[in-house]
Amino acid sequence: MKRLTADLHIHTCLSPCGDLSMDPRRVVEMALGAGLDLIAVCDHNSTGNCAAVMQAAEGCALCVLPGCELCTAEEIHVVALFETLTAARDFQGYIDAHLAGSNTPEVFGYQIEADADGQFTAECTDFLIGALDQGVNEVVAAVRHTGGLVICAHIDRPSFSVISQLGFMPPDLVPDAVEVTLAGIHGDFPLSHAAGFPVITASDAHFPEDVGRWTTLFDMDAPVFAELAMALRGEGGRGVAGYGENIASGSSRRTA
Numbered sequence: 263m264k265r266l267t268a269d270l271h272i273h274t275c276l277s278p279c280g281d282l283s284m285d286p287r288r289v290v291e292m293a294l295g296a297g298l299d300l301i302a303v304c305d306h307n308s309t310g311n312c313a314a315v316m317q318a319a320e321g322c323a324l325c326v327l328p329g330c331e332l333c334t335a336e337e338i339h340v341v342a343l344f345e346t347l348t349a350a351r352d353f354q355g356y357i358d359a360h361l362a363g364s365n366t367p368e369v370f371g372y373q374i375e376a377d378a379d380g381q382f383t384a385e386c387t388d389f390l391i392g393a394l395d396q397g398v399n400e401v402v403a404a405v406r407h408t409g410g411l412v413i414c415a416h417i418d419r420p421s422f423s424v425i426s427q428l429g430f431m432p433p434d435l436v437p438d439a440v441e442v443t444l445a446g447i448h449g450d451f452p453l454s455h456a457a458g459f460p461v462i463t464a465s466d467a468h469f470p471e472d473v474g475r476w477t478t479l480f481d482m483d484a485p486v487f488a489e490l491a492m493a494l495r496g497e498g499g500r501g502v503a504g505y506g507e508n509i510a511s512g513s514s515r516r517t518a
Contacts, residue, residue, distance in 0.1 A: 263483060267506055270329075271341055272467045274376070277468065278390055288470055289470075290324060294324055298324060304342075307394065308386065329343040332357070334396060335396055339416065349408050360396050361390075370391050402435065411438045417440050425455050439494050440459050441461075442462075443476065481503045
């Protein structure tokens with residue numbers, strides 16, 4: 263069993279709130295520099311840059327999972343992670359069917375698709391910062407139908423979280439994990455809101471220097487989707503082993 267470091271919530275330049283410097287090549291470089299073993303690409307309501315980040319990481323000691331950060335009709339953010347690029351692309355069809363509107367880049371930010379070398383290839387015009395017309399239970403069911411993992415995002419934040427929007431974790435909502443900021447884990451956020459689900463932390467990086475800022479330490483055999491799923495279920499000696507913090511690029515990593 264290995265102790266592996268994961269940042270499972272990273273945006274790229276495709277997210278309207280993501281910095282344009284967060285191109286696929288830069289994301290991979292920053293992840294390697296932060297000593298990460300596993301990352302997940304989680305742009306808002308899109309899987310469009312997943313392939314490029316995965317290609318940018320080919321041949322290096324970093325596993326990249328394709329994913330996305332979904333906004334439900336209740337404006338709850340949910341992270342979806344997939345085992346394969348094919349599964350992520352299949353799920354994109356669901357997003358496209360339930361997301362309406364067009365982006366206004368001057369207001370919400372540019373949404374740039376890029377290749378593995380970091381070259382911009384297209385501008386996405388969909389309203390990625392918007393909400394799907396599906397409720398949280400419908401969104402979770404769709405992710406599960408595609409074989410994905412479901413993580414309730416940043417539940418300790420005052421907006422766009424299941425707690426901020428509903429005030430509690432609905433008993434019929436069964437995620438694979440909940441995400442809490444490291445400040446929340448070490449602060450006064452009542453982890454009872456996690457309802458007994460595994461707790462992870464992640465950077466939610468929108469800028470290069472934030473990649474790997476907050477991480478989750480996992481005990482598992484390899485940095486791959488199947489092992490992560492087992493770790494979140496606590497199977498075979500696998501599980502969440504702790505949390506890491508890297509305040510700035512090049513600083514020493516603290517764990518707890």
